[in-house]
Amino acid sequence: EAGVAQSPRYKIIEKRQSVAFWCNPISGHATLYWYQQILGQGPKLLIQFQNNGVVDDSQLPKDRFSAERLKGVDSTLKIQPAKLEDSAVYLCASSLDTGAMVAGGQSTDTQYFGPGTRLTVL
């Protein structure tokens, strides 16, 4: 099956500029996540969508970050205005999330990650 798609793969901007990232999850996956991964750290959840509704955005800096998932499929994450500390890889992940087990014993909760967008803020 096709994996999670993200674009762009790389982005360099000046501080105070705006930037947007796009994510296309695996077909049929109900849940979509945006993570921020700063160099040398584990991914940190920014926002979680279940279909087109927000489940958790407690760690999203809402004064500058926004995200939407119109029609419950693709999603965009925006930063406006960007700061130096926003330099990171932004990972999108999706999961099927029906609560059932699938063949092979793997849960539908398994999160599959996209390749990420590496953002550099100068």
Added chain:
Amino acid sequence: GENVEQHPSTLSVQEGDSAVIKCTYSDSASNYFPWYKQELGKRPQLIIDIRSNVGEKKDQRIAVTLNKTAKHFSLHITETQPEDSAVYFCAAGFANAGGTSYGKLTFGQGTILTVHP
């Protein structure tokens, strides 16, 4: 909220040796513990996961153990190979097999594993 601590931060072994990475979590409600492998410049990929209703799970050279009482879980890699070199992340979250899964994962800081030929 959940807090996950992972140790060691770096681990260097000789090919054929075993490697063990340990994680602790703080939220007793967490019941789902996946491990991800991330090669340089690539996406994290799930290698194994465990739920709180089992204490151990194996998949070929990889095993994960879980101690719910102590709130810690470990990844064991046997007969390590150079291609096992990567960053490994543990995570903890809540997954509800019977209904809506909240799915939120909290990740550890990562362990850089280097396997020397």
